[in-house]
Amino acid sequence: xxxxxxxxxxxxxxxxxxxxxxxxxxxxxxxxxxxxxxxxxxxxxxxxxxxxxxxxxxxxxxxxxxxxxxxxxxxxxxxxxxxxxxxxxxxxxxxxxxxxxxxxxxxxxxxxxxxxxxxxxxxxxxxxxxxxxxxxxxxxxxxxxxxxxxxxxxxxxxxxxxxxxxxxxxxxxxxxxxxxxxxxxxxxxxxxxxxxxxxxxxxxxxxxxxxxxxxxxxxxxxxxxxxxxxxxxxxxxxxxxxxxxxxxxxxxxxxxxxxxxxxxxxxxxxxxxxxxxxxxxxxxxxxxxxxxxxxxxxxxxxxxxxxxxxxxxxxxxxxxxxx
Amino acid sequence: xxxxxxxxxxxxxxxxxxxxxxxxxxxxxxxxxxxxxxxxxxxxxxxxxxxxxxxxxxxxxxxxxxxxxxxxxxxxxxxxxxxxxxxxxxxxxxxxxxxxxxxxxxxxxxxxxxxxxxxxxxxxxxxxxxxxxxxxxxxxxxxxxxxxxxxxxxxxxxxxxxxxxxxxxxxxxxxxxxxxxxxxxxxxxxxxxxxxxxxxxxxxxxxxxxxxxxxxxxxxxxxxxxxxxxxxxxxxxxxxxxxxxxxxxxxxxxxxxxxxxxxxxxxxxxxxxxxxxxxxxxxxxxxxxxxxxxxxxxxxxxxxxx
Numbered sequence: 001x002x003x004x005x006x007x008x009x010x011x012x013x014x015x016x017x018x019x020x021x022x023x024x025x026x027x028x029x030x031x032x033x034x035x036x037x038x039x040x041x042x043x044x045x046x047x048x049x050x051x052x053x054x055x056x057x058x059x060x061x062x063x064x065x066x067x068x069x070x071x072x073x074x075x076x077x078x079x080x081x082x083x084x085x086x087x088x089x090x091x092x093x094x095x096x097x098x099x100x101x102x103x104x105x106x107x108x109x110x111x112x113x114x115x116x117x118x119x120x121x122x123x124x125x126x127x128x129x130x131x132x133x134x135x136x137x138x139x140x141x142x143x144x145x146x147x148x149x150x151x152x153x154x155x156x157x158x159x160x161x162x163x164x165x166x167x168x169x170x171x172x173x174x175x176x177x178x179x180x181x182x183x184x185x186x187x188x189x190x191x192x193x194x195x196x197x198x199x200x201x202x203x204x205x206x207x208x209x210x211x212x213x214x215x216x217x218x219x220x221x222x223x224x225x226x227x228x229x230x231x232x233x234x235x236x237x238x239x240x241x242x243x244x245x246x247x248x249x250x251x252x253x254x255x256x257x258x259x260x261x262x263x264x265x266x267x268x269x270x271x272x273x274x275x276x277x278x279x280x281x282x283x284x285x286x287x288x289x290x291x292x293x294x295x296x297x298x299x300x301x302x303x304x305x306x307x308x309x310x311x312x313x314x315x316x317x318x319x320x321x322x323x
Numbered sequence: 324x325x326x327x328x329x330x331x332x333x334x335x336x337x338x339x340x341x342x343x344x345x346x347x348x349x350x351x352x353x354x355x356x357x358x359x360x361x362x363x364x365x366x367x368x369x370x371x372x373x374x375x376x377x378x379x380x381x382x383x384x385x386x387x388x389x390x391x392x393x394x395x396x397x398x399x400x401x402x403x404x405x406x407x408x409x410x411x412x413x414x415x416x417x418x419x420x421x422x423x424x425x426x427x428x429x430x431x432x433x434x435x436x437x438x439x440x441x442x443x444x445x446x447x448x449x450x451x452x453x454x455x456x457x458x459x460x461x462x463x464x465x466x467x468x469x470x471x472x473x474x475x476x477x478x479x480x481x482x483x484x485x486x487x488x489x490x491x492x493x494x495x496x497x498x499x500x501x502x503x504x505x506x507x508x509x510x511x512x513x514x515x516x517x518x519x520x521x522x523x524x525x526x527x528x529x530x531x532x533x534x535x536x537x538x539x540x541x542x543x544x545x546x547x548x549x550x551x552x553x554x555x556x557x558x559x560x561x562x563x564x565x566x567x568x569x570x571x572x573x574x575x576x577x578x579x580x581x582x583x584x585x586x587x588x589x590x591x592x593x594x595x596x597x598x599x600x601x602x603x604x605x606x607x608x609x610x611x612x613x614x615x616x617x618x619x620x621x622x623x624x625x626x627x628x629x
Contacts, residue, residue, distance in 0.1 A: 061438050065626045079626040083440070091438045097431035099349070101356040113345035114439035158435070 012075045014039045014166050014197040015060065020069035021221075022055050029055040031221040032069060037199060037214070039165070042192050044212035045201040052221040053201040054094055057170045060199070061091040073166060087115075090159030094171040094201075098151055100144035104135060107143050107154065108161060115162035122161075129157040133187055149180030156187060167191065169200040185211065240284065241304040242275040247297040256294060260287055271299075346436070346446050350453030360457065363419075367411060367461050374407045375400075375468045401469075401478045402573050405486050408465065409493065409569055413526070416458060416494050417518035420501030422511040423450040424622065429511060443622040447506070447615060451498050458494045462487065485572050492604060493565055497522060499611040499618075506618040529564040536560060562602035571599035 015037040022030040030052045058064040062082035076084040112122040133153035173181045217224040262279030427433040504514040558581040561567040571578045578599040
């Protein structure tokens, strides 16, 4: 028997990508990216349009062949064993169509049968999946009567029909209204608790930040950073935003802060000074110490958590302007 | 490979799911749910009905009799109807098949289908089979019109059966070409135009080619006093043409006459190596198989590296 699965054991990452590159004519969509995602991780894939997110996801979904490099899902090479990879993935593309003349249940049965699930099993499984995505009351509705948000959720249910270990979700919340986005987010949280590995790309970065374990920032076909949000912030020395509230001596404090090292920019509000700070933890502690010793009466000295969007903008701004 | 065995064993367990796979089931359902299916059937029957009744009317008017009918006229009508039906099938088959893959691509459902466990062969053959089934339904629904011919005799059931087998084969051929273009070309419109282009070539192109080659050969004969076997192949060009192939079914002696022309050697003649329609079927079986094989190969991207 040929061993087609590479290092199949618990420690095998769900996704392993090494030196993946892909060109479309003269446009290089991927320039040799590396990526490893452990099982059970929710991975946020962020980057501007055309950065290479969808290309990477299409390769993982066996819909596209890379020019060079290796992409493995659960130890299976996507180019050599696409059949095994397809069993393990649920893929939701950024743009997808539905068979309008199917009813919701028929739509689900079609995909269930396409994955070789026997009818008896499907009869039990599909109502549960529709309940998970809050579409139970639409089971007999024709697919073309569903709203966009409902279709997105139906597509997500379709992804789950064969109980895949990995979900590849390309912009699952695109084009949805705020309410539908919240619903989608809640479903993804539920899937996370079910232990699924999820790779998700989104432009709705603050919403991703709540649920992702790790993010990967891709730009111009290169991985700019991989890790959790805090790690990336530290590694890339993303600016900190300090909020300093004082009882009085606001003018004096402003002058004092301007002369301090690592202070890039000041924004004065009524009883608060916002500082764009370029230093790290030690420099921040030193700034607080010097203010205290100078005699300022500090009510609060806090660091604003920069969210995923800030991180993304910071990283990609650097990439866009290498100078 | 144990994983594959598990997949097969856990897959389609019963007879029905083996005979009707999910893609075929989907195609059957969705095709018959669309109003287009009803309208296609309606206009097809309307066209063939009008053509037949007009032909019957004209035949009777021209023969100067009304209310009576002789078997010879019935046979001519049968021929006429058979060619009309062939024309309609040739018009319908590209339209029904040239969008089956590109249409899914345009509707953005193809990628979802390609990430399922369905093989490329299953997808392509199911699409072909569902289109063929619909065409067979349409052609069978025209049988009552053929019934009119039988009222007056002159046509054998065997001949009718052979003609219907030929129709089925034509649907398969044009359907395979339609699916190939639909797989290779991204836009349905271009795929439809290409398939109609090929269909036109099969009919008109081969006929024109035959007449050109025939006139070249005749000139050669006039100029050089041609010897025998160098021109025997010219008749084979007609074996590429569905209309002449059908005619060879209706008039078996036609095959002999085609090859006789080409074997003309100072009065010495030879019979046909095989009937024209048989040669037609052999050639197009190979081409159809090739078209389907290419469609299966090209449906999914080639993932394996050299």
